[in-house]
Every structure is written in structure tokens, then in C-alpha cells.
Amino acid sequence: MNELDALVDAATGSFAQAATPADLENAKAQFLGKSGRVTELMKGMAALPVDEKKVRGAAINLAKQAIEAALTARRQALADAELQLQLQAEALDVSLPGRQRQQGGLHPVSLTLERIEAIFGSMGFDVAQGPEIETDWFNFTALNTPEDHPARSMHDTFYVEGGTEAAPNLLRTHTSPMQIRYAVQHVKQHRALMDAGGVMPEIRVIAPGRTYRVDSDATHSPMFHQCEGLWIGQNVNFKDLKVVFTDFCRTFFESNDLVLRFRPSFFPFTEPSAEIDIQFQTGPLAGRWLEVAGSGQVHPNVVRNMGLDPENYIGFAFGMGPDRLTMLRYGVNDLRLFFDGDLRFLSQFQ
Numbered sequence: 490m491n492e493l494d495a496l497v498d499a500a501t502g503s504f505a506q507a508a509t510p511a512d513l514e515n516a517k518a519q520f521l522g523k524s525g526r527v528t529e530l531m532k533g534m535a536a537l538p539v540d541e542k543k544v545r546g547a548a549i550n551l552a553k554q555a556i557e558a559a560l561t562a563r564r565q566a567l568a569d570a571e572l573q574l575q576l577q578a579e580a581l582d583v584s585l586p587g588r589q590r591q592q593g594g595l596h597p598v599s600l601t602l603e604r605i606e607a608i609f610g611s612m613g614f615d616v617a618q619g620p621e622i623e624t625d626w627f628n629f630t631a632l633n634t635p636e637d638h639p640a641r642s643m644h645d646t647f648y649v650e651g652g653t654e655a656a657p658n659l660l661r662t663h664t665s666p667m668q669i670r671y672a673v674q675h676v677k678q679h680r681a682l683m684d685a686g687g688v689m690p691e692i693r694v695i696a697p698g699r700t701y702r703v704d705s706d707a708t709h710s711p712m713f714h715q716c717e718g719l720w721i722g723q724n725v726n727f728k729d730l731k732v733v734f735t736d737f738c739r740t741f742f743e744s745n746d747l748v749l750r751f752r753p754s755f756f757p758f759t760e761p762s763a764e765i766d767i768q769f770q771t772g773p774l775a776g777r778w779l780e781v782a783g784s785g786q787v788h789p790n791v792v793r794n795m796g797l798d799p800e801n802y803i804g805f806a807f808g809m810g811p812d813r814l815t816m817l818r819y820g821v822n823d824l825r826l827f828f829d830g831d832l833r834f835l836s837q838f839q
């Protein structure tokens with residue numbers, strides 16, 4: 490191999506070893522730079538006779554072109570490699586599943602409350618909301634519940650400080666105080682009409698909401714839901730209660746052969762009082778009596794506390810448990826599941 494071929498080989502090898510553009514420029518300087526080896530060869534020609542100069546010059550030029558071609562090729566290769574690295578770093582893995590935003594939904598008990606409101610709404614009942622922190626008066630006294638009633642004990646009721654209208658002192662143990670609150674407003678609104686000898690338009694309302702008791706097991710939670718119902722007029726009787734509640738249950742459970750039983754019971758605020766049981770004729774719960782509500786004819790003392798004359802106005806009330814209705818409707822056997830906030834459970838109702 491002659492000297493020039495060896496030089497081309499040396500340059501190509503040196504370029505190949507350059508791992509970065511900077512290395513490559515250094516290598517280039519060694520061969521093509523001002524005092525590089527090709528330049529030195531050119532300078533060395535000065536002493537040669539003219540004939541030899543021509544031949545030698547052409548040979549050196551060929552070698553120089555070969556070295557420049559090797560340089561260009563290596564520059565391109567390094568640039569390609571760098572681009573390749575960059576592409577890899579910025580690559581998107583299109584096979585990775587996207588992060589989806591989960592679709593929210595209503596809580597099963599909220600679904601039940603909506604259903605209750607829609608059904609009673611279709612029967613002409615208003616829907617009322619009231620405070621969860623109540624006074625003794627609305628929660629007990631106005632509802633004819635005596636001083637020594639067990640519900641008033643610390644074992645059953647969460648008390649807080651206070652005890653005045655401005656500073657209520659307990660977490661309501663039921664939605665029944667809404668009977669008084671709603672009726673008092675309604676009566677006030679129609680007082681003038683009644684004073685002028687007119688008849689008050691009927692009170693027809695349900696009051697759903699949260700209620701609280703010192704209680705916790707598979708079927709009791711310290712916070713639970715109730716829905717109160719109240720219908721007061723001049724001639725509203727137990728038959729009306731039976732018709733309305735039977736209609737409600739059959740619509741709610743979408744079961745026309747559902748049977749209801751009104752079992753005599755006691756509540757301070759109703760007289761007579763009845764516990765309402767239902768029985769499915771088909772399905773997994775068929776044949777069993779299941780308690781769903783308390784009810785009764787509103788006690789005269791309670792009617793009086795509403796601001797009405799019990800000789801003139803009469804009606805019925807009921808209080809049911811939407812949590813229990815939800816459990817029966819969906820076949821859930823542990824109430825606590827509703828309040829644990831576990832999406833694996835909750836998402837099944839969407």
C-alpha cells in the first residue's frame with residue numbers, strides 16, 4: 490500500500506473512532522487542518538521538479554478528496570445517530586392506554602331519594618328540606634314526646650352545646666321535626682284566609698334528609714336517612730294513608746302484587762300508630778314481612794303545635810328509611826357499605 494492510500498486509511502479510521510461531532514472536528518484538523526498531514530504533503534511538493542509536481546499533486550488531491558468524502562460520510566452518520574437517539578427519547582408509546590376521566594354517578598341512596606320525591610311529587614306532595622341540627626322543641630317537645638322518653642337520653646341522641654332557636658342542641662334523631670316546621674310556615678301563610686273563615690289548603694309534603702342516632706351495626710349507622718310524610722286537611726283519614734303508601738310502595742318496587750300490613754304500634758306523635766310492613770310475592774324476599782315505615786294519625790297535641798285546631802284539621806304522617814328501601818330494592822345486606830365510599834361497591838349502581 491502506498492503512502493497516500495495509507496493516509497486515507499488512517500484518516501478514515503480516525504474519523505470512525507470519533508464518537509461525537511467535536512471529536513470528529515479534532516480528527517479532521519489532524520488531516521485537513523492548516524498544519525494537518527495533507528497540508529504538510531502539499532507543502533512538501535514545493536521542492537519537486539514541475540513534471541513530478543503535476544503527478545504528485547494529482548495523487549495528493551485524490552487522497553484529499555477521499556479523506557473529505559470519509560469526513561462527510563462520518564458527519565452524516567453521527568448526525569443520523571443523534572437524531573435516532575432524540576427520536577427514541579421523544580417517542581410516544583401509542584400502545585399505552587390513555588388516562589380516562591372516570592364518569593361520576595349518583596349514590597344509590599340518592600337514587601332512592603330521587604325516586605321517592607318523583608313518586609310523591611306525582612301524588613301532589615311538596616318536598617321540604619330542614620336543618621340537621623335541631624332544637625329540643627322541634628325534635629321532641631312539639632312532637633308530644635315527654636321529658637322522660639328514652640329517645641331523649643344521651644344513649645340515643647347526639648347532643649351539642651346550646652339549646653335555643655339560635656343555638657340548637659342536638660342532631661335530629663328523625664325527620665319528624667319537619668312536620669312542625671313545615672306546617673307552622675304553611676299555617677302562617679294561610680292565617681289570614683283562615684281568620685276570615687276560609688279553609689286552609691291541605692298540607693301535603695315529604696321531607697327527606699339525614700338523621701343521627703348513637704347506633705352502629707350492620708343495619709344501623711350513626712348517620713342514616715329518613716323521609717317524613719305529612720298530609721293534613723279537614724277530612725284526611727287512615728284510608729288515605731293506606732292508599733297513598735300502598736301506591737308508593739308498589740310504584741317504588743315496581744311490583745303490583747306487593748302486599749302491605751299496618752301493624753298497631755306506638756309513637757308519641759301519632760294516635761293511632763302503625764308500623765308498615767311490606768311483603769313481596771316473588772323474588773328472593775318473597776313471603777317475608779319487611780318493616781319499612783312508622784305511621785299514624787297525627788296526635789291532636791301535635792296538630793295544636795302546628796297552630797291548627799285538632800277539632801277542625803286531621804291527617805296522617807309517616808316516616809320511612811330510604812337506606813332500608815335501597816337495601817331491599819338492590820338486595821344489599823350491610824348498611825355500612827353505603828357509607829364506606831368504596832367505588833367497587835358504589836359503581837355497581839350506575
Ligand code: DAH
Binds near residue numbers: 662759784806
Ligand atoms: N319518627 C319515627 C322514627 O324515627 C318514625 C315515624 C313514625 C314517623 C310514625 C312518623 C310517624 O311520621 O307518624 O322512628
